[in-house]
Amino acid sequence: MEDAVCCFHTFKDVSLLRRAGTKGKAKANMLRTAAVKKRQVDGETNAEIWTPSNKRHKINASQDDISHKIDVSKQLDGDFNFPQTHMMSLWVAKIPRYGALQQSSADRHEQANRTNLKDGWYASNHNLDYLPQVITFLSRLLGCEVRAVNLQALAQRREDCAATSKVLPAGRGLAGPLSL
Numbered sequence: 001m002e003d004a005v006c007c008f009h010t011f012k013d014v015s016l017l018r019r020a021g022t023k024g025k026a027k028a029n030m031l032r033t034a035a036v037k038k039r040q041v042d043g044e045t046n047a048e049i050w051t052p053s054n055k056r057h058k059i060n061a062s063q064d065d066i067s068h069k070i071d072v073s074k075q076l077d078g079d080f081n082f083p084q085t086h087m088m089s090l091w092v093a094k095i096p097r098y099g100a101l102q103q104s105s106a107d108r109h110e111q112a113n114r115t116n117l118k119d120g121w122y123a124s125n126h127n128l129d130y131l132p133q134v135i136t137f138l139s140r141l142l143g144c145e146v147r148a149v150n151l152q153a154l155a156q157r158r159e160d161c162a163a164t165s166k167v168l169p170a171g172r173g174l175a176g177p178l179s180l
Helices: 002-019 023-046 052-077 083-098 107-123 131-167
Strands: none
Touching: 002 083, 023 052, 107 131
């Protein structure tokens, strides 16, 4: 496991292009816009000097340069600063000591997202005012779940009372209260 974590941290830079956040992507788009405008201005000013072949070569070189600048910008702005990455290094010591770490599973969060949001969204009429409908749906669903739990508890209580009355029949041979 230590080798896998070490290998991940060694090669994680390969994925940094895809890890750029919204600010990094916005910065890269601004760089692209500025570079394209500069290329257009250069093309307009040198239109009379450049031959069609030379113009095509300059445009291709410019596109390669723009994509390289954007990749570098995204790579500089990308990071792996989220809790799961840090927790991987902690798991190496905790798993042998405590066993499987159930609380670190992402399945519970995905299930909570599904039950809390998606089911309510599907039950709504999908208009802009969907939030009250989702909340109403979830409150009704929760009310039904609470009712089911209450009915189970009531049935269990009745079974316990019935079992107690069979073991201790009322009024037959029972001693009265002790007096002091």
